[in-house]
Amino acid sequence: MPVNGSCNGGVPNLSHHLSQEGRERLPNPMKHIWTRIAKKPNMITLANGEPHSTLFPISRIDVQVPAVTDTHIVDQVLSGTAPQQTLTSLKGGDCALDLSVALQYSSGLGCAATIERVKELNEVLHCPHHNDVVLTLGNADGVTKCFRLLGDRGDTFLIEEYSFPGLVNAPLAQGIRWAPLKMDAQGIIPSEMEQVLRTWNEETQGRRPRVLYTIPVGQNPTGSTLSIERRRRIYEIAREFDIIILEDDPYYFLQYGATDSKDEFKAMSPTFLSMDVEGRVIRIDTFSKTLVPGIRLGWITCNAMFAQKLLLLTDSTTQHTNGFSQALVCELLTPGRGWGIPGFLTWTQSLCTEYKRRRDFFMALLEKYVVSTGYAKSTLPEAGMFFWIEVLLDKHPRRRGAQPFENGDGKECDKVVDARLMDSLADFVFERGLAIMPAVSFAIMPEHQVHAGRSATQNMHPSGLNFFRATFAGQDETMEAGLKILGCALVDFFES
Ligand SMILES: Cc1ncc(COP(=O)(O)O)c(C=O)c1O
Structure with missing residues (x-):
C-alpha cells in the first residue's frame, strides 16, 4: 500500500535491498495506535500521553517574509525594498x-x-x-x-x-x-x-x-x-x-x-x-x-x-x-x-539569478587574481555554490625535482609529493588569512575504500588531490579579499 498515496503499479520487488536493520525494525506500537486513531476522528482516546493542545502555551506564530510580487524579488530583498508579507x-x-x-x-x-x-x-x-x-x-x-x-x-x-x-x-x-x-x-x-x-x-x-x-x-x-x-x-x-x-x-x-x-x-x-x-x-x-x-x-x-x-x-x-x-x-x-508553489518557484528562480551573478563575479576575480598567476585554473560551474580550483603543482620546483617514491612508479611518486605540497599550501594560505577547503577533505580515503578493479595505489585518488573548493555564496567583498590572498599566496608559494 502506498504510504501517502502514490500509484505504484508494475514495480519490481526491491525488498532484497533492505539492510538487516531495515528488515527487522518493528513498528512502534504507540505510533501504530496513533495512526489508527488519526483515521477515526470521533474516537475517544485515553491511549497516548500527548499534552493536550489546550495546554500549549503557543497560540500564534507570525513569520515575516518578502511578498513575491516581482520576478526580481531577491534584488528587492537585498536593497531593502521588498514588500513584506506575514505568514500566520x-x-x-x-x-x-x-x-x-x-x-x-x-x-x-x-x-x-x-x-x-x-x-x-x-x-x-x-x-x-x-x-x-x-x-x-x-x-x-x-x-x-x-x-x-x-x-x-x-x-x-x-x-x-x-x-x-x-x-x-x-x-x-x-x-x-x-x-x-x-x-x-x-x-x-x-x-x-x-x-x-x-x-x-x-x-x-x-x-x-x-x-x-x-x-x-x-x-x-x-x-x-x-x-x-x-x-x-x-x-x-x-x-x-x-x-x-x-x-x-x-x-x-x-x-x-x-x-x-x-x-x-x-x-x-x-x-x-x-x-x-x-x-x-x-x-x-x-x-x-x-x-x-x-x-x-x-x-x-x-x-x-x-x-x-x-x-x-x-x-x-x-x-x-x-x-x-x-x-x-x-x-x-x-x-x-x-x-504558493508558483511564488516559491519565482523565489528560487530569482535566488538562482543572484547566485549566478555571484558565480560570474567570482569567475572574473578568479581570472584576475588567481588564473593570471599561471599556477591555478578552474572551469565555470553550471550549478551549485562551488568552484573547484586546480592547483598546477607540476609547475612547483619541488614537484619538478621529485625523485621516484621507493615502491612505486612515477605517477605514485607525483601523488605523494602533491599531497605534501597541498598540505603546505593549505597552511600557507590559511596563515595569510584565507580559509579554503583542500581536496583531501573530500577525497575518499584509501582505508575507507574497497579497491574497485584497480590496484590500491592506482585507486588512491585517481584525479589527484591538487584542488581547492571555494564558495561563491558569500558577499562580493569577501570574494575579492579572499581571491587576492589566494593569488598572492600562490605566487609566493611557487616562487620563493
Ligand atoms: C551534498 C550535500 N548533502 C547534504 C547537505 C546537508 O544539507 P541539509 O542542511 O539539508 O542537512 C549538504 C549541505 O551543504 C550538501 O552539500
Whole structure:
C-alpha cells in the first residue's frame, strides 16, 4: 500500500535491498495506535500521553517574509525594498496547518498538510512515478536514514571520488565501505561506473555494490552537474546491475544554464526521480539552500515500500521533524495564503539569478587574481555554490625535482609529493588569512575504500588531490579579499 498515496503499479520487488536493520525494525506500537486513531476522528482516546493542545502555551506564530510580487524579488530583498508579507499560523484558527496539529506529536512521515504541499511541488518539478514523501530534518538526516535503510556491515556503496565529508563518514561506522567513481568536469563518468560493476570480483571485493550515492547537480565539492545523457546512462546501468540511486540534490534550484530560459524549470536537467519507473531512485531534497538551513526541513521521495521502512525508523528515533518548520512551510506553499508553489518557484528562480551573478563575479576575480598567476585554473560551474580550483603543482620546483617514491612508479611518486605540497599550501594560505577547503577533505580515503578493479595505489585518488573548493555564496567583498590572498599566496608559494 502506498504510504501517502502514490500509484505504484508494475514495480519490481526491491525488498532484497533492505539492510538487516531495515528488515527487522518493528513498528512502534504507540505510533501504530496513533495512526489508527488519526483515521477515526470521533474516537475517544485515553491511549497516548500527548499534552493536550489546550495546554500549549503557543497560540500564534507570525513569520515575516518578502511578498513575491516581482520576478526580481531577491534584488528587492537585498536593497531593502521588498514588500513584506506575514505568514500566520494559529492554534484553532484560520491557517494552512493548525498549530494544535503542527505542534502535537505526529506520524514519522510528518503532518499530512505539509506533505501534500511537498508532493505537489514534486509533481510540478519531477512528475514522479513514485511520489511517497517522508519529511526529514534536511538532507544530512535524509541521506543517513537511507544509508541505514540499505546498508549492512561489509557492504560497499558507489560514490563520486570526491564527496560531501559529513555524509562520506556517516556510514563508515555501520561497516560500509566506498567504491569511488572517477569523475571529470561533468561528474561521474558512466563508463567508469559500468566498468567497476562489470569487473567486480565478489571473492576478493565482497558483495557487489547495490547503492549509488550521488550529488548530481552542482556537486559538492567539484561543482559538476550530470548531463541528461549521463543521467540516462547511469540510470540504465543502475537497472542492469540492480542499483538503488540515492539522489542527494540540495543544489537543484541553483542551475545557472536554465536562468535565461522562458520556462526555467523545463530547462533544468531531468532528475533521476523523474526518469525512474521502477522505484529504484530515492530522492533527497531540502529547504536549506532555498529558504534557510536552520529550518531543518527536507523530504525524501521514494517508493511506498522504502517510505514505509523510513517511517518505522523515524517513528522509533526522531519521531518526526519539528512542527514550527512544518507549519511555516505549509503556510508558505499554500495557494492564497503564502507564496504558493508558483511564488516559491519565482523565489528560487530569482535566488538562482543572484547566485549566478555571484558565480560570474567570482569567475572574473578568479581570472584576475588567481588564473593570471599561471599556477591555478578552474572551469565555470553550471550549478551549485562551488568552484573547484586546480592547483598546477607540476609547475612547483619541488614537484619538478621529485625523485621516484621507493615502491612505486612515477605517477605514485607525483601523488605523494602533491599531497605534501597541498598540505603546505593549505597552511600557507590559511596563515595569510584565507580559509579554503583542500581536496583531501573530500577525497575518499584509501582505508575507507574497497579497491574497485584497480590496484590500491592506482585507486588512491585517481584525479589527484591538487584542488581547492571555494564558495561563491558569500558577499562580493569577501570574494575579492579572499581571491587576492589566494593569488598572492600562490605566487609566493611557487616562487620563493
Ligand atoms: C551534498 C550535500 N548533502 C547534504 C547537505 C546537508 O544539507 P541539509 O542542511 O539539508 O542537512 C549538504 C549541505 O551543504 C550538501 O552539500
